[in-house]
Structure formats: C-alpha cells, structure tokens
Amino acid sequence: MELLRRLSEASGVPGREEEIRKLIREALVDHVDEIQVDRLGNLIAHKKGPGPKVAVAAHMDEIGFLVSHVDEKTGYLRIEPLGGFDPRTLIAKRVTVHTRSGPLVGLIGTKPIHILTEEEKKKKVEMKDLFIDLGLPGEKVKELVRVGDPVTLRQGFSEVGELVSGKALDDRVGVYVGVEAMRRLSQHQADVYFVGTVQEEVGLRGARTSAFALAPEIAVALDVTLACDMPGVQEHEYITRLGQGVAIKLKDSASISHPGLVQFLIDLAEEEKIPYQLEILPRGGTDAGAMQLAREGAAAVTLSVPTRYVHSVVEAAHKRDIQAAIELLVAFLARCHQADLKL
Incomplete structure (x- = not known):
C-alpha cells in the first residue's frame, strides 16, 4: 500500500492536482501505451484495444481551501473552501x-473553552469563523502568502487494524484502484482509458x-462511498459496511447506473468469488x-470503496474492500466487451 500512502499524503486541491498527476504518471508509464494531459489538467492513460472504448475515471483532487485574506497586522489567514466541509471536523x-x-x-x-461565553458554547461552528495561524509576524506572512494560495489539511497515512486511514482517501483510494487495475490488466479487447x-x-x-x-461507450467511475456502520446510525441508513466488499452503485444524486453494467x-463478482455489496447513495455523486x-x-x-468518516482527515477504508475493487x-x-448494453 505504499502507493496509496503516497497518494493520500500528497496535496492537490481542485485545480492544483500536479502532485497527483506526477505520482500516477510514475506508476503507469511502463504499463500503458501512452499518457497525455489535457488543457484542464486531466491525466489520460491509454491501453490500446480494438474496442469497445472504455473510460475509467477517478478524481485526483481533494477538498481544501484557498487563502481569501491575509491580515497584514496579525498575520492570520482567512480561507475559502473548495468542496464540502463539516466545520466541526476542522x-x-x-x-x-x-x-x-x-x-x-x-x-x-479557536478561542479556548476557558473564555467562551455560554452563548458562544452553544453557537454552531461556521466556516467564516475559522482562521489559520502561521506563527509568523504579519509583515512576514504578507511577504510569503498571497490570496489564492492553496491550503490542504495535514495528516499521515496509517494502518488501523484491518483498515487504512488518512486524508483524501476521497478519492486517492479510487486513483489507487484504477492504477493497480491498469498495471495488472494484460488480456483485454477493450480500448481502455484511465x-x-x-x-x-x-x-x-x-x-x-x-x-x-x-466519447466512451462505457464509463466507470471509481470513488468512495459512505460506510455509516457506526454507533448512532440505524442499520437501514448504513449505505455500505466496511469489510463486506466493493460496492456496485445503483444510484446517487448525479447518475443512475446502467442496469446491464x-x-x-x-x-x-459472483463468478470470480469477489465480495461485493449493492449501493444506493441518497446524497452526493x-x-x-x-x-x-x-x-x-x-x-x-460506479465502483465504490466503502469509507467511514468521509470528508475528514481520518477517512477509513477496509483493505479487503480495496482489494475487491481492484479485482472486480x-x-x-478483461471481459466488458461481452456486456449486453441494450435497453
């Protein structure tokens, strides 16, 4: 899982994914026919085949921030979010x-609890209340930092029991699954683009x-999905469970999966004895x-890796589910040319 560790610990907010592009290129350069980068920054790795044309996508970006204001007097920074955050986790x-x-x-x-008023203790944390302290004088901060500089959360990648945990598993684990699959894929008729x-x-x-x-005929997204198998959540709201296999998505807010696929x-999955579960995600895409x-x-x-604590720095996925996603x-x-796509 060394590549997954490096992907998780690398930084890449939306629009600044260059570190991730470099890691993917290094991992795939000897395993694909060609690699290109388009004007928006997508990395496209091609394994040639007669067809059908298949695009497998995993997003490189992570939720993060841009510096929105530099206080010249105090050196504190204000930030603008890129992606969806729960401010409580920050x-x-x-x-x-x-x-x-x-x-x-x-x-x-944040203000220490010792000086919070009773009203402040009850107040909901909002993004506008957050600030960054660089531990430097205001004039030095103004010299080093400018509006628009990217900001990412810091967290090491760890193995926790049977799980792996770190920042940006959404969607570096999807990138990892895609890279590993492209490296292992040998016999195929499909014209495959990762x-x-x-x-x-x-x-x-x-x-x-x-x-x-x-213009692919078949499109496969690789991403995380919610695994809410935790205290305080009713069983029918779990969506997926860790350790029960790769999730085959039926529906989310952005797409309804092709029934033939x-x-x-x-x-x-049943033929190859790969553990799987079916997924309906009520919100998100x-x-x-x-x-x-x-x-x-x-x-x-979409093939999903069930993940707990999504959009936090302790996102956690089960090693068996990751392996199941790669295998499936x-x-x-290798066999998608046999799929019946008629509706």
Missing part, C-alpha cells in the same frame, strides 16, 4: 499553506471535458454523472 487541525516559496505549516485555531480527473469536488468538471473528448458486474451525459451518452456505472475492475476490463 477545529484544532494542522494545515499546509502552499506558497510560491514553499509550504508553510499552519494551525486552524483518467485521473480534476475538479470533481467542485462540480465533476474534469470528467465532463475528458469524456467529451474520449450493474448485472454484468454482479455476475462477474461521482464522475459517472458527467461521463454518462457526454456527447450522445455512455453506459455508466480488472475482471470487468
């Missing part, structure tokens, strides 16, 4: 501010442009939503 976290002259470590601070997409967290933007350019994946609508449309589906994707790409 209190007392370390961040990296990526400046022109190099990275700076910062702290998201796309590391950009700006998914702010509107599926990279998937939209890359799918328009590639869903059944083909189910049949493959993946790159499949954009790829499905490209040009005249594509038959689309490899099996699918």
Whole structure:
C-alpha cells in the first residue's frame, strides 16, 4: 500500500492536482501505451484495444481551501473552501499553506473553552469563523502568502487494524484502484482509458471535458462511498459496511447506473468469488454523472470503496474492500466487451 500512502499524503486541491498527476504518471508509464494531459489538467492513460472504448475515471483532487485574506497586522489567514466541509471536523487541525516559496505549516485555531461565553458554547461552528495561524509576524506572512494560495489539511497515512486511514482517501483510494487495475490488466479487447480527473469536488468538471473528448461507450467511475456502520446510525441508513466488499452503485444524486453494467458486474463478482455489496447513495455523486451525459451518452456505472468518516482527515477504508475493487475492475476490463448494453 505504499502507493496509496503516497497518494493520500500528497496535496492537490481542485485545480492544483500536479502532485497527483506526477505520482500516477510514475506508476503507469511502463504499463500503458501512452499518457497525455489535457488543457484542464486531466491525466489520460491509454491501453490500446480494438474496442469497445472504455473510460475509467477517478478524481485526483481533494477538498481544501484557498487563502481569501491575509491580515497584514496579525498575520492570520482567512480561507475559502473548495468542496464540502463539516466545520466541526476542522477545529484544532494542522494545515499546509502552499506558497510560491514553499509550504508553510499552519494551525486552524479557536478561542479556548476557558473564555467562551455560554452563548458562544452553544453557537454552531461556521466556516467564516475559522482562521489559520502561521506563527509568523504579519509583515512576514504578507511577504510569503498571497490570496489564492492553496491550503490542504495535514495528516499521515496509517494502518488501523484491518483498515487504512488518512486524508483524501476521497478519492486517492479510487486513483489507487484504477492504477493497480491498469498495471495488472494484460488480456483485454477493450480500448481502455484511465483518467485521473480534476475538479470533481467542485462540480465533476474534469470528467465532463475528458469524456467529451474520449466519447466512451462505457464509463466507470471509481470513488468512495459512505460506510455509516457506526454507533448512532440505524442499520437501514448504513449505505455500505466496511469489510463486506466493493460496492456496485445503483444510484446517487448525479447518475443512475446502467442496469446491464450493474448485472454484468454482479455476475462477474459472483463468478470470480469477489465480495461485493449493492449501493444506493441518497446524497452526493461521482464522475459517472458527467461521463454518462457526454456527447450522445455512455453506459455508466460506479465502483465504490466503502469509507467511514468521509470528508475528514481520518477517512477509513477496509483493505479487503480495496482489494475487491481492484479485482472486480480488472475482471470487468478483461471481459466488458461481452456486456449486453441494450435497453
């Protein structure tokens, strides 16, 4: 899991995915026929085949921030979110501010409980209340930091029992699954494109442009999904469970999966004895939503890695589920030319 560790610990907010592009290129350069980067920043790796044309997408970007204001007197920074945050998860976290002259470590601070009023204790935390402390005088901060500098959360990648945990598993674990599948795929008829997409967290933007350019017949998104198998959640709200296998998505807010692809994946998983579960996500979407609508449309589906604590720095996925996702994707790409796409 060394590659997954490196992907998780790397930084790449929407629009600034260059570190992730470099890692993917290094991992795939000896395993694909060609690699290119389009104008938006999507990395497209191609394994040639007679057809059908298949695009497999996993987004490279992570939720993060841009510096929106630098206080010249105090040195404190204000931030603009890129992607969806629960502000409660951000209190007392370390961040990296990526400046022109190099990275700076910062702290998201808050007033200590000792001086909070009763009214302040009851107040809901909001993004506008958060600030970053770089531990430097205001004039030095003004010299080093400018509005628009990216900010990412800091967190090491760890193995926790049977799980792996870290920041940005959404969607570096999807990138990892896609890269590993491309490296293992040998016998295939499909014309396969793996796309590391950009700006998914702010509107599926990279998937939209890359799918328009590639015009795939089949589109597969790789992403995390919610695993809410935890205290305080009723069983019917779990969505998925850790350790029960890769999730084959039926529906989310952005797409309805092609029924022929869903059944083909189910049949493959059962034939190959790959653990799987079916998923309906009531809120949220993946790159499949954009790829499905490209040009005249594509038959689309999402393979998901169940993940706890999504959009936090302790996102957690089960090693068996990650392995199941890789195995099912490899099996699918090797045999997807046999799938019945007629409706």
